[in-house]
Each structure stands twice: as structure tokens, then as C-alpha cells.
Amino acid sequence: MLEVNPFIYSHPLAPEDIIDRDEETETLMQNALGGHYVRLFAPRKYGKTSLLRRVLRIGEQTEGLIPILVDLYRVSSVADVAIRFERAYSRQLKGKLRNAIEDFMQKTGMGLSLGAFGISAKLQLGAQIDPLPALHALLDLPLRLEEGGGYRALIALDEFQDVDKVPGLDGLIRSHIQFQGEVASYVFAGSEPGMMRQLFERKDRPLYGSAVPVRLGRLTDSDIAAYVSERFVTTGRSAGEAIGPLVAAARGHPQRAMLLAHRLWAGVAEGERATLEHWRQAAAQAMAELEPEFDAQWRGFDTSEQKTMRALIAADGSPYRAAGLRRFELTKDMVRRALPRLLDTGEIERSGGQHTIVDPLFADWIAALNDGQPRLTER
Ligand SMILES: Nc1ncnc2c1ncn2[C@@H]1O[C@H](COP(=O)(O)OP(=O)(O)OP(=O)(O)O)[C@@H](O)[C@H]1O
Ligand SMILES: [Mg+2]
Structure with a gap:
């Protein structure tokens, strides 16, 4: 039987696979319930999206919040943003609420739909649709959700720094969400500290001072060591003496720790105990895998x-x-x-x-x- 490597490093994690972040989860939940906005910032690959998903899941399960995650990665036009919002609702709304929103969308006559043939498809086919009014309608959806019988929406806007690529978008977003205090809470997540500062800390920007800052830091060595050791054990292996150098090399960086653990695990057969030689090979493989990425970054x-x-x-x-x-x-x-x-x-x-x-x-x-x-x- 093919064994599954228990260390994931290439995409966001399932909520139960996340190391620590308990305090941040709690802070995000408290603010969401209190109707406050949060801006979550961290370097790339520190686990922002994983944390957002965890918070959305907990909010849904324990508080009945309606979870919506919108990925704004590399948006560069109003049409892009409208598509991302529409698809986010399409993926995440279910049941009666979904039907209520679909009915509302149909009535707007703007080409919006939660089905396969929404504004995204129409715009791609070159239909004459103005994406701006459509985006206005989408930004107002939390008000419609409430009318449709939903409680409060928790809306996470991931890769939020990219809103800056669309002129005036932060102002547009603000003009809608400022009237949604009773029906929606927002989390803005981003990884470029400079851009996030521009958006939230400059007095002349629409979202100035509007969101509680939460920063994701490095993980502790002991949290990483415990997680890695345990996953080796539950898959019939031991991380042995490799754990020390692995944790030292990762220096608390979440994704790098997982990448190194993934490579180490792959080199250790079931029933085996990792040695320093296993570690050296794993580290060399990880570096070889990263070489093109580092080279491009350097250039x-x-x-x-x-x-x-x-x-x-x-x-x-x-x-x-x-x-x-x-x-x-x-x-x-x-x-x-x-x-x-x-x-x-x-x-x-x-x-x-x-x-x-x-x-x-x-x-x-x-x-x-x-x-x-x-x-x-x-x-
Ligand atoms: N708390 C954590 N525990 C374990 N692994 C983590 C944690 N946070 C991040 N990771 C690792 O980092 C990887 C990337 O996580 P995620 O996509 O959530 O980060 P991100 O900050 O959203 O990244 P990006 O900047 O690419 O959007 C995961 O696949 C996992 O290997
Ligand atoms: Mg992410």
C-alpha cells in the first residue's frame, strides 16, 4: 500500500494539522464575534491561509457564522475582483441560503450566479457586462445573507495587499463594509508588510486605522520538534537524532520545517529510525528542490x-x-x-x-x- 507522507508543505493545511496558532485563532474569533476587523500579516508561507481556514471553520461550527474566503492573489482589474467574490460565494454557500442568494443574483440582471455560468463565464465569453455594478452587488451580499436568514458572515480577504493593483478598490470596499457592522466581520490577510502598512497605516487611505493588527511569527522549536516526532511515530518510524538539526535548520519557519520533515520522512523506511545521514540527504534534496526558486528570487x-x-x-x-x-x-x-x-x-x-x-x-x-x-x- 502506498503510504502518504504526513508532512504537507505545498498547500494550506487542514485545520487539525496546524501547529500551535491557538492564541491567534482565539484573537481572530474574538474580533470576528465582536464585529471588529482584523488585519493578519505574516511573511509568505507562514500559514496565513491555513489559519484563516481554521478560523472560518470554527466560526461556522461553533458560532454559526457564514464563512467566506476570497483569494485576491494577483487581481488586477474590477472584473477579476468580481469574479473572485462570485466564485468564493459559489464555493462556500450551501442549502437554503444559497438558494436565496442565487434568486437575488438572478434578479439583479447583472449576469451574476452561483452556478457554473456566472459572471466569470460570461466575462470570459466576452459578454457585454459592466463588472463594477456587479462588484457593488457582491460587496453588499452580507446584507442579503442576513435577510436570507443567515446570522453573521465572517469574510476573509486573503492576499489583500493585491487590492492595491486596482485603483480605488480599497475605497470601494470600505464604502460597503462600513455599513455591515451588524452583519459581517472581516479579516484582511496579506504578506507584504510594506503594502499592508500603506493600506492600513496611512491617514489618507480609506481603511486607515480600521483593523486590529495580528501578526504571525515563527513557530517554537519545541512545537515543531513535538509535531515532527509524533508524526514519525504514528507512521511507524522514528525521527531519531535527525530532529535536532532539522529544527535548527528550520529556525521556526513553518513551511521550511514541513518541507524538511517531508524530505526526511520520505528517506526513512517504515520501522526505521532516522540518522544524521538521512538528515544530510534530506537537507541536500530540499536545497536542490529550492535552487530554481532561490535563483529566480536572487535575480x-x-x-x-x-x-x-x-x-x-x-x-x-x-x-x-x-x-x-x-x-x-x-x-x-x-x-x-x-x-x-x-x-x-x-x-x-x-x-x-x-x-x-x-x-x-x-x-x-x-x-x-x-x-x-x-x-x-x-x-
Ligand atoms: N502552523 C503551521 N503548522 C504547520 N505547518 C504550517 C503552519 N503554518 C504554515 N505551515 C506550512 O506552510 C505551508 C503554507 O501554509 P499556508 O498556505 O497556510 O501559508 P500562507 O502564509 O498562506 O502562504 P502564502 O504566502 O503562499 O499564501 C503549509 O503547507 C505548511 O507546510
Ligand atoms: Mg496563503
Whole structure:
């Protein structure tokens, strides 16, 4: 029988598979029930979507909230946004409420439908539909849900930073949700700290100051170790002495921890106990798998960003140190310009005066570059 690897690293997790995040779940629930908006932010792959799904599920099961998750990843037009909202409702509404909303949509005459032939299909076929009034109607759906007998909707807008690609969209969203205090709670999740700050912390932006900030941090080593060990055991293996180096390499990064655990598990047969050799092979495989991704990411940086990252690795988080500047032919000015950009895009983070690269394996990759071993896979 084919065994299923218990470590998932390529898509959001089922609520019961999530490590920790209990406090964040509680905070999100409390705010949702209190009718407050939350902005959830974290670097890429820290588990935002997994957490949103967990909160939506708990909200539905324990509080009767109507859960709606809208993914705004890379939207770039009003039509895109209308399609994403329509499909989100289509996927998530059930039963009587679904029928009530479908009836309402039909009556608008705007081409909206929860069925297969909704506005998405019509727009793709080139129908003459103005997506703006349709989007207005979709943004008002929480009011219709309530009329349809629903309690309160919990609406999570994932990858919210991408609303900035559509001019005026944050204002449009605000103009609707501000009248929905009694019928809907909103969570805005995003991964680019700079963009999320622009949207919520600038006085001239429509959503300024409107949402409670919740940040997802790294997982603790002990939580990761316990989870990995247990899953090895329940699948008839032992993580053995590999657990220490695995946890150290992951540095609390949720997705990197799962990726490393996945590779390690795959190399250990049932009934076996992982050794350091298993670990070394797993780590090498993970790096080989990530090489194209890191290479593309690296090419996306300009020279001063590349050098700043290298200096930061070489000098333990202090890119201004003289030795680093000399070694990489970097000036303080270049660092001063590069750092905010790297912080804004979530490549690095600051804690206690130190700068850290968010992705521990990317940091290892850059360290190898500094050591004169640019091609990890060929070592
Ligand atoms: N709390 C957690 N426990 C275990 N694994 C986690 C956790 N959070 C994230 N992960 C790992 O990270 C992966 C990505 O999770 P998820 O898609 O929820 O993150 P995300 O922040 O939404 O990512 P993206 O930035 O790509 O949208 C999961 O497949 C899982 O391997
Ligand atoms: Mg996500």
C-alpha cells in the first residue's frame, strides 16, 4: 500500500494539522464575534491561509457564522475582483441560503450566479457586462445573507495587499463594509508588510486605522520538534537524532520545517529510525528542490539588495559593519536604500536591532554563496 507522507508543505493545511496558532485563532474569533476587523500579516508561507481556514471553520461550527474566503492573489482589474467574490460565494454557500442568494443574483440582471455560468463565464465569453455594478452587488451580499436568514458572515480577504493593483478598490470596499457592522466581520490577510502598512497605516487611505493588527511569527522549536516526532511515530518510524538539526535548520519557519520533515520522512523506511545521514540527504534534496526558486528570487533583486543580503549574512544581521561593506564593495547609502525595500517585501525582518532573512534556507543558500560555493547541488 502506498503510504502518504504526513508532512504537507505545498498547500494550506487542514485545520487539525496546524501547529500551535491557538492564541491567534482565539484573537481572530474574538474580533470576528465582536464585529471588529482584523488585519493578519505574516511573511509568505507562514500559514496565513491555513489559519484563516481554521478560523472560518470554527466560526461556522461553533458560532454559526457564514464563512467566506476570497483569494485576491494577483487581481488586477474590477472584473477579476468580481469574479473572485462570485466564485468564493459559489464555493462556500450551501442549502437554503444559497438558494436565496442565487434568486437575488438572478434578479439583479447583472449576469451574476452561483452556478457554473456566472459572471466569470460570461466575462470570459466576452459578454457585454459592466463588472463594477456587479462588484457593488457582491460587496453588499452580507446584507442579503442576513435577510436570507443567515446570522453573521465572517469574510476573509486573503492576499489583500493585491487590492492595491486596482485603483480605488480599497475605497470601494470600505464604502460597503462600513455599513455591515451588524452583519459581517472581516479579516484582511496579506504578506507584504510594506503594502499592508500603506493600506492600513496611512491617514489618507480609506481603511486607515480600521483593523486590529495580528501578526504571525515563527513557530517554537519545541512545537515543531513535538509535531515532527509524533508524526514519525504514528507512521511507524522514528525521527531519531535527525530532529535536532532539522529544527535548527528550520529556525521556526513553518513551511521550511514541513518541507524538511517531508524530505526526511520520505528517506526513512517504515520501522526505521532516522540518522544524521538521512538528515544530510534530506537537507541536500530540499536545497536542490529550492535552487530554481532561490535563483529566480536572487535575480529579482538589484545589486545593492543582493549585496545587502550578503553583508547581512556575513555580519550576523548587521549589514553596516565595515568588514562586510568592504568585502562586498557596498556603501552605507546602498544599504540604507536596500534595507527598507527588503523589509517592505518581507524578505527580511527586524528584531532587536538585528536584521534576519525570513527564509532560513534562503539564508543558507546565500551563506554558501559567500563561502564561494554558489552551487549547493553540485557540492
Ligand atoms: N502552523 C503551521 N503548522 C504547520 N505547518 C504550517 C503552519 N503554518 C504554515 N505551515 C506550512 O506552510 C505551508 C503554507 O501554509 P499556508 O498556505 O497556510 O501559508 P500562507 O502564509 O498562506 O502562504 P502564502 O504566502 O503562499 O499564501 C503549509 O503547507 C505548511 O507546510
Ligand atoms: Mg496563503
